[in-house]
Amino acid sequence: MTSEQVRDWIRRFADVVSEKRMDLVRLDTAIGDGDHGTNMDRGMKKAVEKLDSTEGGDIGADLKNVGMALVSSVGGAAGPLYGTLFLQMGTASAGKSELDLDGWTAAVEAGVKGVQARGKAEPNDKTMIDALLPAIDALREGGELGEALKRSADAAEEGMKATIPLEARKGRASYLGPRSVGHQDPGATSSYLLLRAAAETLG
Amino acid sequence: MSVKTMKKLINEPDAVVREALEGMEAAHGDLIKVNYDPAYIVRADGPVQGKVGIISGGGSGHEPMHGGFVGKGMLDAACPGEVFTSPTPDQMLEATKAVDGGAGVLHIVKNYTGDVLNFEMAADLAKAEGIEVEAVVTNDDVAVQDSLYTAGRRGVGITVIAEKICGAAAEEGQPLAQVAELCRKVNGQGRSMGMALTPCITPSAGTPSFELADDEMEIGIGIHGEPGRYREPLGPASQVVERLATAIVEDLPYESGDNVLAFVNGMGGTPLIELYIVYNELNKFLSERGITITRHLIGDYITSLEMAGCSITLLKLDDEMTRLWDAPVLTPALRWGA
Numbered sequence: 001m002t003s004e005q006v007r008d009w010i011r012r013f014a015d016v017v018s019e020k021r022m023d024l025v026r027l028d029t030a031i032g033d034g035d036h037g038t039n040m041d042r043g044m045k046k047a048v049e050k051l052d053s054t055e056g057g058d059i060g061a062d063l064k065n066v067g068m069a070l071v072s073s074v075g076g077a078a079g080p081l082y083g084t085l086f087l088q089m090g091t092a093s094a095g096k097s098e099l100d101l102d103g104w105t106a107a108v109e110a111g112v113k114g115v116q117a118r119g120k121a122e123p124n125d126k127t128m129i130d131a132l133l134p135a136i137d138a139l140r141e142g143g144e145l146g147e148a149l150k151r152s153a154d155a156a157e158e159g160m161k162a163t164i165p166l167e168a169r170k171g172r173a174s175y176l177g178p179r180s181v182g183h184q185d186p187g188a189t190s191s192y193l194l195l196r197a198a199a200e201t202l203g
Numbered sequence: 204m205s206v207k208t209m210k211k212l213i214n215e216p217d218a219v220v221r222e223a224l225e226g227m228e229a230a231h232g233d234l235i236k237v238n239y240d241p242a243y244i245v246r247a248d249g250p251v252q253g254k255v256g257i258i259s260g261g262g263s264g265h266e267p268m269h270g271g272f273v274g275k276g277m278l279d280a281a282c283p284g285e286v287f288t289s290p291t292p293d294q295m296l297e298a299t300k301a302v303d304g305g306a307g308v309l310h311i312v313k314n315y316t317g318d319v320l321n322f323e324m325a326a327d328l329a330k331a332e333g334i335e336v337e338a339v340v341t342n343d344d345v346a347v348q349d350s351l352y353t354a355g356r357r358g359v360g361i362t363v364i365a366e367k368i369c370g371a372a373a374e375e376g377q378p379l380a381q382v383a384e385l386c387r388k389v390n391g392q393g394r395s396m397g398m399a400l401t402p403c404i405t406p407s408a409g410t411p412s413f414e415l416a417d418d419e420m421e422i423g424i425g426i427h428g429e430p431g432r433y434r435e436p437l438g439p440a441s442q443v444v445e446r447l448a449t450a451i452v453e454d455l456p457y458e459s460g461d462n463v464l465a466f467v468n469g470m471g472g473t474p475l476i477e478l479y480i481v482y483n484e485l486n487k488f489l490s491e492r493g494i495t496i497t498r499h500l501i502g503d504y505i506t507s508l509e510m511a512g513c514s515i516t517l518l519k520l521d522d523e524m525t526r527l528w529d530a531p532v533l534t535p536a537l538r539w540g541a
Contacts, residue, residue, distance in 0.1 A: 075321070169353065172315070175357075
């Protein structure tokens, strides 16, 4: 994948978040504070503005810029978590103008590791981790890039849906205890959308 | 969900935080300065060379916390987020740089996932720039019982008290490690619980964040309307105090012979006359158990917009904490001896 495709991925994700903003708000209203869609939409618009105002070519630099834009504009828990995801992906792909499947997998692994270090969530805590970890497992199976990306998006979708019966153990949803059961996690949902956007643009 | 019209003294929902900051600056320019991009409030006479800087912050909508506590003897800076949304690391980083007088900076952070994560990132960034930062997370809300499987107890009333006591310690020149240790001690000896009679409405949502029937109250509510321990039929102030104070006293526990600071806090929509009734009940409740209130604070200090209700915070005092509580403070919302 080229650096221009990586930029397309970011733009595609920004568009999808904008389209699905109210869906994310509804999911977050059920078990959180209802601002996830609005905050991510604001943040991704800032991220795209940042990309549009900088020269491309360095995937690492682009992803770091996206991360910093999210960190300084999203707020809540999603700001530092998505910010860290992109910052760590950027560090892992610093100076690169192209990535193959191994490079992409390594970048996503670094990003998700950063998210886990920051948020300290374990699998089945009903968080974005539940969509991201299965996606990494799918990427590690290797094969052709487009196929692998599609497989990782499918795995993230399954992980996202699997959050529905879980009881939340992190974030504001955890205060609901058993009352969080039966709702799909908004963070896992936006993470799935991120990986689906990758399958649509990077393959 | 019943639809209620939002009645607020605002101009535009999007401009609420900024216009309130402008008002604070216009009113209290002798004590504070406001930076708008990124948003933070600093002491007008800062940074104080050789003094530990103390910063707090969090979503707006809890005024006077935290901006109202910036000034001599309390906070060096406060970072306001959007209403009920954590501020961002760039605000906290710039505030940290603005108050650093060479003795390091203490971040006092309420235990909410967003606040904690954003302050952690800010601390990492500040350390990378060579500023010594310590962070203490307050988590005094006993309403959250099962702390292993939740984000943990929320930081509420003790935060205000910790800001005052640690502010006094920093003002008299105590080093960073000592001020941070004192903050942990205050948090460790403090417990709180709140209750609501009515929900609140964030300006951007325009509708109540939760529903509470006319004849119901929620015991153990969070300051953003997070669900508490249980709901029950509306009862008298004596019953409310019994519910809150029992949970608080049993948790630490506070025992016969203890001296405490008792903080009766209004959530924003409850008049002072009712808070004094609550205080009176609390005083009786504690006296019966041999616990003596030696210091008190009564009023709206950590609010939830227009929510009606109150919270009670107790801090088990020693001589040092009492002395630092009594030390001069000069801020927009808290001032004595100065």
